Amino acid sequence: MFKIIQQSKISKARIGKLKTLHGMAETPFFMPIATRGAVKNLSPDELKNIGASVVLSNTFHLFIKPGLDILKKVKGLHNFMGWQAPILTDSGGYQVFSLAKNRKITDEGVEFKSPYDGASIFFSPEVVIDAQKKIGSDILMVLDECPSFIKDKSVIERAVERTTLWAKRSRVYFKKSFRAKKPLLFGIVQGGIFKDLREKSAQDLVKIGFDGYAIGGLCLGEDNQETKKVLSWLSDILPSDKPRYQMGTGFPEQIVQAVKLGVDMFDCVLPTRNARHGELFVFKRNHKSEINLDKNFYEKVKIGNSQFKNDFKSLDKFCACYFCKNFTKAYLNHLFRVGEPLYQRLASLHNLRFYFELMEKIKDDIRKGKV
RNA sequence: GGGUAGGUGCCGGAGCGGUCAAACGGAACAGACUGUAAAUCUGUCGGCUUCUAGCCUACGGGGGUUCGAGUCCCUCCCUACCCA
Numbered sequence: 001m002f003k004i005i006q007q008s009k010i011s012k013a014r015i016g017k018l019k020t021l022h023g024m025a026e027t028p029f030f031m032p033i034a035t036r037g038a039v040k041n042l043s044p045d046e047l048k049n050i051g052a053s054v055v056l057s058n059t060f061h062l063f064i065k066p067g068l069d070i071l072k073k074v075k076g077l078h079n080f081m082g083w084q085a086p087i088l089t090d091s092g093g094y095q096v097f098s099l100a101k102n103r104k105i106t107d108e109g110v111e112f113k114s115p116y117d118g119a120s121i122f123f124s125p126e127v128v129i130d131a132q133k134k135i136g137s138d139i140l141m142v143l144d145e146c147p148s149f150i151k152d153k154s155v156i157e158r159a160v161e162r163t164t165l166w167a168k169r170s171r172v173y174f175k176k177s178f179r180a181k182k183p184l185l186f187g188i189v190q191g192g193i194f195k196d197l198r199e200k201s202a203q204d205l206v207k208i209g210f211d212g213y214a215i216g217g218l219c220l221g222e223d224n225q226e227t228k229k230v231l232s233w234l235s236d237i238l239p240s241d242k243p244r245y246q247m248g249t250g251f252p253e254q255i256v257q258a259v260k261l262g263v264d265m266f267d268c269v270l271p272t273r274n275a276r277h278g279e280l281f282v283f284k285r286n287h288k289s290e291i292n293l294d295k296n297f298y299e300k301v302k303i304g305n306s307q308f309k310n311d312f313k314s315l316d317k318f319c320a321c322y323f324c325k326n327f328t329k330a331y332l333n334h335l336f337r338v339g340e341p342l343y344q345r346l347a348s349l350h351n352l353r354f355y356f357e358l359m360e361k362i363k364d365d366i367r368k369g370k371v
Numbered sequence: 372g373g374g375u376a377g378g379u380g381c382c383g384g385a386g387c388g389g390u391c392a393a394a395c396g397g398a399a400c401a402g403a404c405u406g407u408a409a410a411u412c413u414g415u416c417g418g419c420u421u422c423u424a425g426c427c428u429a430c431g432g433g434g435g436u437u438c439g440a441g442u443c444c445c446u447c448c449c450u451a452c453c454c455a
Contacts, residue, residue, distance in 0.1 A: 035407050056406070094406040102408095115408040146406075188406090219405045247406035254405080269407045276410050277403085306400070336410095344410060 001184065001211055002027075002243045006366060012235050012262035013366050018212075018243055020054075020086040020138035021183055022078065027243060027264035028362060030255070030355045031056040031088060032272060036065065037081045040272055041341075041348045044083045050321060050349060051356030054139075055083055056267045059131050060092035064114055064121065068134040076136025088139035088267070091128045093188060093216065094248070097146040105145060107162060125169040129185075133177055141214060142170035144188040149222045156192040163190045164204045171208050184211035186245060192217060193226040195233055202237040212243040215263070219250040227254065231261040238262075252281065252358050256293050259362050260371060271355045275347035278304040278336055281354040282316050289318040291361050293371065298354075301329075303347065308333040321353035322346070 005026075006015040016027040032039045032047060035058040039047055047055065057077060062068075066080075074080045077087055095112065096103060102113040109124030125143045132140040143166050145159040167187045174185045187205040191197030205213060215234060218227050231246070238244055245265035246258045255266050271281065280301045283291050291297050301308075301315065311329040319325075323332065323346040335343035365371040 031406095033407065040407085040410090058407080061407085088406095090406045095408095097406090099408075141406075144406095214406080216406070221405090245406090250405050268405050269409090270405055273404065273407065273409070273411085277412090278410095279404085302401085339410070341410080 002241065004241065008260075008366050008371055009369060011260040011371055013259045013362075013371050014240075014262065014264070015363055015366050016243065016264055018086075018184075018264075021181060022084060022086045022138050025053040025086055026363070028255075028259050028359060029053050029265060030359050031265070031267040032352050032355075033057075033267055033269050034081065034083075036061045037077060039348070039352075040276065041344045042352070044081065046349060047083075047352070048085070050353040051360070052085075052352070054086040054088055054265075056088045056090060057135070057137070058090050058092070058094075059128055059135065059137075059141075060090075060095045060112070060121075060123070062089075062135055063092075063123075063131050064116060068131055071136070072134045076134075078136055086138040087136075088265075089132050089135055089137035089141060090247075091132070091141040091143045091188075092123050093141065093144035093146045096144075097148060097217075097220070100148070105162075107165060109143070110145075125166040126173045129170055129173050129177055132183075137183060139184045139186060139212070140174070141186050142167050142188055142210075144190060144216055146190070146217050147192065149192055149217065149220050151192070153192070153194055153197070156190070156194060157197055160190045160197050160201045163188060164201060164208075167205055167208055167210075171210070186210055186212040186214045188214040188216040188247070189234060189238075190217050191230075193222055193230060195229075198230055198233050199237060202234050206237065206239060210242070212245060212265075213238045214245040214247050214265075216247045218246060219248055219254060224254065224257075228257060228261070231258055231263065235262040252298055252355070255358065256362060256371075259366075271351035272348050274300075275351040276344050278302055278347075280315060280347060281351050283319075283354070283357070285316075285318055293361065293365060303329060303332050304336040305333075315350065319350065319353060319357070321350045323350045324353075 002016055002018050004014050004016045018025045018027055031054045032052055034055050037057055071077055071080060078084055096110055104111040109122055112121040114121055123143060128143040144163040147156055147159040187210040189201045189205060191201045243264045244262060246263045248268055249266050250268055280303050281298055282301050283298050285291055308329045313329060314324050315329050316324050332346060362371060
């Protein structure tokens with residue numbers, strides 16, 4: 001299911017191959033986010049063209065709309081959204097965090113209030129496995145409790161206990177639910193920035209046994225040094241022959257840091273959301289168009305700012321995206337200011353292409369022994 | 372020529388004697404977003420300075436009433452609509 005092709009000699013970075021029911025994906029990879037069955041503004045063929053291999057969707061949001069009946073009728077999300085490559089589905093654990101005002105959590109599960117109409121929705125580990133089965137996900141995530149990192153240790157500790165309990169239940173239920181054509185099931189490590197909690201969480205999950213291990217609850221406001229520490233503690237506990245997935249991460253330098261600490265999979269809303277909000281990621285390249293990941297290797301460009309009104313140059317003439325190859329910064333600045341929908345498409349296309357180029361560059365550096 | 376309604380900051384538009392450098396929108400200028408309730412949210416937005424404060428200039432022009440006027444009175448100019 002997961003095979004390491006190359007292991008770096010100077011870091012924990014590795015290149016691997018993850019086999020899923022919808023084909024192989026080379027790690028490390030970055031997943032664009034299609035929360036409601038679509039990466040905002042982009043079509044599947046566009047995603048393929050810029051280098052997407054796996055897409056992330058969301059059980060909670062799909063559960064509400066369009067609902068599982070619809071997804072079952074079309075035989076899964078792949079058919080529904082026209083994406084025949086792997087799909088990973090988040091469990092709704094993140095909504096425990098992001099919709100904290102509208103949910104109640106007990107050991108049984110989470111009682112959500114729908115953000116659309118206030119209807120109550122109950123998520124248990126079993127409900128979530130069932131839902132992901134109907135969605136037809138290739139990589140299922142267990143339901144977890146993603147706490148805010150600010151919470152005191154006792155709160156985090158309880159979240160870890162609950163997450164482990166739910167992981168066990170998920171594992172058991174998963175085994176019952178799938179016989180042939182089994183997708184992958186990932187457990188999720190919690191524990192905030194506390195060494196003992198992170199270690200306990202990881203050890204208990206490893207005992208239960210999963211196809212891959214996710215690291216949750218990171219990059220939610222904690223200091224980057226703390227993130228790094230957590231990853232290095234876990235790199236020795238999580239089995240190295242299984243894929244590791246840092247959920248919700250992150251800024252480009254955070255991804256580079258994590259890969260060096262042995263992480264294989266990433267996802268984040270930043271490239272797409274920030275694109276929509278006027279922020280573009282751009283590599284700093286030398287005259288030969290090379291990127292040096294050891295330095296400050298990129299900048300964030302606020303394309304709507306007045307300085308780009310009269311900037312008729314390409315954003316990045318070495319970028320392979322449709323926008324960079326065909327349009328000027330001044331044009332995108334104009335589209336942004338007047339609110340043309342095309343703005344969001346071009347900006348999203350560019351930022352995602354940046355992330356995929358970043359992943360290609362990282363792999364290239366691993367192959368060359370530079371990372 | 373007569374009548375009516377108006378003229379407020381970059382634009383639209385509140386205000387009807389003091390708490391008004393003037394609500395609220397928009398534009399403009401900047402910032403934030405990390406397993407997406409996000410084409411969202413936040414801040415600044417007359418000028419100057421010793422900038423959690425002070426000073427100056429401002430509500431069509433001019434004059435007046437008042438301790439005090441964007442707000443009341445007179446007059447002039449302008450705009451829109453209606454009647455001749």
